[in-house]
Every structure is written in C-alpha cells, then in structure tokens.
Amino acid sequence: MTYESNKAIDANSITIDGETVPFDAGQTIMDAALAAKIHIPHLCHYPGLTPAGNCRLCMVEMNGESVAACVTQAQSGQQVSSNTPELNAARLAITQMLFVEGNHICPSCEKSGNCRLQAMGYYLGMLEEHFHQFNPRREIDASHSTVLLDRDRCILCDLCVRASRDIDKKNVFAIAGRGIHARLVVNTASGKLGDSNIEENDLAAKICPVGAILIRERSFDSPVGERIYDRRSISDTALTEHVPEKEVDRG
C-alpha cells in the first residue's frame, strides 16, 4: 500500500489517482473531486442538479469496481482511479458513441466552440468518430419564439429535464421512447415547445451542453477565438460550473 492510500483510511477522505481528497457526508465521488479541483470528465452532470448517471463519462475504478462518480457516494477508504489510459480510452469511445448516434455537424453548428461534447472530444484527443454514423431522422421544433429545439444534436443527458423540473419548476421536458429510439419530448398537448411556458432565461433553456436547445438570434455572437473552449479546456471550465445560487433559491 502506498503512502497516499494509507492516508485514505483517515475519516472522510478518499483517494483519487493517489491524491487524498476529503469529503463531507452525503457527497458523491464527483462532488468530492470537484471540490478538490480534480476534473473527472462528465457531460450529464451539473453541480446543483440531482445527478443522473446516464452519459457514463465519469466512470472511475473504485476498489476494483467500475462506477459512475456522479452517482456513487464517497466513503472513507475508497481508492479511486480516474485519469488512467484505460478509462480515458473508454471515455473517448463513449464520446464517439454520442457523436455517431446523433447528427453532429460541428462546422455548421451554432454551438461550436461553446459545446461541451465538442470540447470533450478535443480534451480526450478525439480525431475521428471511429464508429459508423447512425444518421437518425429527428424532428426540429422551431415553434417557440425565442428557444429552438434541434433534436439532431441531443445527447439525452437529461440536464434540461432536471433543470426545468427541479429549478425552473416548469417540467417542460422529458425523455420518451426506448433504446435507440429515446428522444427528448416536450410536456405539452401538442408536444411543441411553442405551447410550453419555457422562457429564454430559464435554466433549462441555457443548460444544454450541446446545440440541441438554443436561444434564438444569439448564434455566432462570439467570433472564433473568443468562444468558451477556444480560451479554456473543458477540464478547467467544468470545475467552475454550478447552478447559479439565485436559481437554487428559486428552486
């Protein structure tokens, strides 16, 4: 046993890649990592929202078992490996899966440069999509005056569902359908966003990690070079994200 792992036996601390990380009761491995400024790659997690564990990018090895860091409670003595070649290769493959199952045409996408999926691809050294394209046919919903829903780019992360339900208290979105037919649906009689009460300032309208939910008429407002991920890597930005406090209060 290494010196570092011995330290993990201390109450309320775990180790992540050998580094001792304290945690508070009730925190997940992801919470503890973020608090210690350690980046475990993730897409469906956003601090301040209930974790879902669906993207599986935050898979780590914990005492020999593969677990999703965002939904696994931290417990004293856990020895967690995250930044390993094997796990990063798996994360790369999972990211590639997310690319091929939807229709992600980065060069023409309004979200390019501000997209967490794209940034994750860069972070993990993704040079090609590897798997064959599914080329699904998905519906675009342009019925709302200020919010656009382009399902081609949806990665089913469920962030908008949780944000709308738990923070905005509007319950505008849900995931419906099974397996590869899973898709984002709108909770209105018509199924159209235009008939919902979503507003452009809602967290659900802003939280989409990809270009599936966009605020209209704001596209391409930052020039190339000044977009979020032109300046910083996702491994940095991910450490600073949190649902704004006033939104939490509102929720």
Place this chain on the structure above:
Amino acid sequence: MLVLMKNQSRPRSLIFDKQHLLHRLYILQQQDRHISSETIVRVAGECNMPVSQVASVVDFYSFFYREPVGQYHMLLSNCTSCGYQAGETDLLKMLCRSLNVDPGITRADGRVSISETSCIGMCDHGASMLINGIPLVGLDETKVVRIAGLVEQQMTLCQWPQDWFQITHPIRQGGMLLNNVGPPGNSLTKALSTGPGRTLDMIEYSGLRGRGGAGFSTGKKWRFCREATGDTHYVVCNADEGEPGTFKDRFLLQCHAGALFEGMAICASVIGARKGFLYLRGEYRYLLTHLQEALELQYNNNLLGCSILGHAGFDFDIEIVVGAGAYICGEESALIESLEGKPGVPRIRPPFPVTCGYLGQPTAVNNVETFIAAAYIVDHGSGVFRMSGTEHSAGSKILSISGDCRNPGIYEYAFGVSIQQVLNDCGADNAQAVQIGGPAGTLVARRDFRRRISFEDVSTGGSFLVFGENRDLLAVNQNFARFFAHESCGFCTPCRVGTRLMEGSLQKIVDGRAVAADIDEIKRLSSLIMRYSHCGLGHTAANHMLDSLKQFPDLFEERIMRQAFSPQIDLEAALETARQITHRDDADAHLD
C-alpha cells in the same frame, strides 16, 4: 392444517386495479388499436399526470402503439426456440407474403398487422405468436396458410381451431417443488405458528438464493427489508419472465399459484408488509383470469386478507399489475418503476429496493420460484431443503429446456446436476453447445458439458437452450445481439449505442465483409458495454459474444477477409438512396 375462517371474498377491482396507468393504456390500446396523441392528453388529464409521463410510458412499452395495429395483430416470437426462424422456413416472411402485408406496417384495409416480439415463453411449443395478445403455438407452414385464410374470411379467434391455443405443461422431471402438491395453507400455518423471527432464521439457514438468476441470499434480502425503516413495507413477486428460453414461471403461475401466494404471505409476515404485488409480464396476460381466481381462492381460504388464518393484525393483500412488453422490467428497480406507472428505467443503486423500493418504501422483490421455494422450506424444514443441491446452491432448480432436443419442457433438478446429465434426459444427442441462463447467460461448448448447474459453476434463472450440431451459432449471436439492442432501455450511452453498434459489427462478419481488426473491435466494444453500463442488462449484453469468440473462434475466423481494412458500411448499398433519388441504375451509378 388449514383453519377455515369466514369467507373473505375480495372484489376483483382490488386484485386488479383498472386505474393503473399500464392497465388504462392497455384498455385504450384494445379499444382503439392504438394510443393517439389526443388519448395521451386525455389520460394525462384524467390521471392528473404530466402529458410527457403518459407519452413516455406509451413509447417505452412494446405493446402500446402510436399508429393503429390491425384487427388481427400478430406478434411472432423471435426467440431461438419459439421464434419464427426456429425451423427451416422464415414463418414471418411467409405469413406476411400470404397476407400481403409488410412487417410492422398495418395493411391498408386495417385488417391485419404482423410484427415480431421478444421471446413469449412458449419455447416448449415450437414457433409461436401472440395474436391479439393470446398465444398461438406450434406454428408451421400449414398453419400459416390456414391462418391467412381465416384472417381473410374474418373469422373471430373463437372460430379458429382451439387446439392452436392449447398450452400444455410437460413436466419431464419433477423434484421437491414440482412434486409438492400438499393441501393449501400448510406453509403459512407453520410460518404463523413459528413466528416471523424464527421463520426468517429458517429461510436464512436453508441457504435459499434468488431463483431469478442473480442468486442473492433470500434470507439476507428479507432481513435487510425487515430491518429497514419505512412507513410501510411491500412484497413484490417478479413474474416478468423475459429471459429468452425461460418458461418455468409460466408453468408455476398456472399450476402452483397457491404456493406462490403463500410464499409471498410468508415474506409479508417476515418483513411486516400489508401489501404485495404480482408483476406479470404482458406476454402472460392470458394467465390473468386464472391468477385472479387463484387469488380469490386464497382470500376464501383466509390465506390472504384480514387476520390471516385467525392471526389478528396480520393483514396482507396482493394486487396484480400486468406489464406491456419490456424485458428490462425483469430488473427489480425497473420493475418497481413500472409498478409506479413509469417507463421501466432501472434506478441508481444503492439505495436498493430493500430499503427504498416501491414508492420509496422498503420492498422485497423475489422471483416466482423463490417464493415457492420459501413456502416449501417453511413447510418441510430448512434441513430437508439443504440436503439437496451443493454447498453454495441449496435446493433445486427448475429448468426450462428447449431448442434442439426431443423432449423440451420443465425439468427440476437438485443443484449440481451436470449439463451432460440434463442433455441426456432431454434427448439432446448431438448438442454442440448449450446457452444457459438465456442470452445474458453463459454459452457452454461440448467439451465443457461436465460442468454443473449451480451458482458456483454455471448459473441460470431457468433458461436452457440446446444448440444441435447443425445450428448456425453465429446466427444465434445475431439473434441475441438484436435482442439486447431492442430491449436496451436507452438510459445510458454504452448500452443504448453500444448494443446497436454490436448488431452492425456482427452483421459485417455474417456478410463476410469483416477483417481481423473487426474481431478486436467487437471485443473492445463488448468490454465497454459490460463494464460501463448502468444496469445488469448492459453488464450481461455482450456475454454471448465473448463466449462465442472464446469457445468457437473458427466461426468468426472463417468468415473474415485477409486484408487490413474494410469499411463498416457497404458502399454499394449506401449508394442505393442516391440512385433512387436520381432515378439512375446505369453502370456509372454502381461501384464496379
């Protein structure tokens, strides 16, 4: 001895709640042959639920349709044993041709629709289908021709030959559970006189482990549940027998329902539950009337209801909830979601159902056979039970045997029986391999037939599929891969996307377009799905691929091309859309 109390007959509405979302939707599906967007909005209003919840339930379960199905709606099983391709002829294609209909598309006159569905548990009856939800067994070419005629003549199903719907129960070999046909009430009487604490000790001491396949200690599960704090506790029987090749619960529900309900009541007495559910797979809906009658009998005999067998304060009711076509609901937390009227997406565990299950309350979920075994243990003692089986697998296992053998059916063995012994008994002379535990289980090749059925060695929830020497095992893998892709709930990326990719990779091998690197790719993909998925479906979805690659590498080797690379897509086929759009079919519109 059974103490008969005052008649406690129970209104059917309490045994089967018509207001449950799945049941409401079933009635509407029957009535309108589909569930329209308008219907979804109406139901949401009536149930005071978000429209999106009703829509997501409709879209999750296979037996709900957004577009009208035919007046005769036929779902042919695609299992390797009771499936339409089990014999020489593709019966689905034949039936579609005979009725001039495309699979999955309702005929223009609305008369008929034909599609396929995952195993319907009729594997001992040959190729089978559900027609308007009712199993029709023993399909062959002759029957297909006659069915086409009956449909065209618009004969109602009661006018069809009734022997087509006859489900028999071939018990080929009985054991402690199947031969146990004592008078009703014995187990429960003993449990109540023994008291819950000592009854639990008995179950623990017996070494009983869950019969659904996972093999968790039943005693431990009940103890965790008993000790968990909650406003109330629930007992749930998992009768969502979906693993292809399994049909032993179908038989147990038909012939041993009393023992099952006693087992559930014993569990209730141990964990302190007042309410239980039997979650019946939609494919077995035809058993519903029988089960309701069996429940009524339990009430009449005071084996359910208030002050059971005169024990004041021991009240326990059982309600039946019927699923609507989703393999994933066999996973206990997905089952609970379904019980709550939601899509069957497995929950994050922990917390486990024993502490946080149905409506967030402590819930013990067990398989049909587990409850029946528990009832047996209480009646006959843990010692007798432990005398059968092996050190870590006490008691017996009921197997559903089907495939390439002379005597498919139900067999009960003490744990520890060798695969060879089972094959001898079921008349499988030329088996090259057996798939034990269904597509999620283990493929065992002939050289390993000395291996034994037990939790220590080869474990199974009951499925035992025999593959004779003429069986194309690669086609079996393809069948399994398609099954998992179809049944993946879609929640997590590795399973949702990975199972689809697996289907494509296998197709490439079957088509002879693969190279050696594609085999490595399949291994990588398998490990990814199995290690990083959210639930048991993903964790086991690639077992069959890895087993085949290991046990039968030649199957793959002999189909691959000796070159470094070949594209995943079939370029020539990919041009077809372009040819159609441009109305071209000349030489320049093709690759060669």
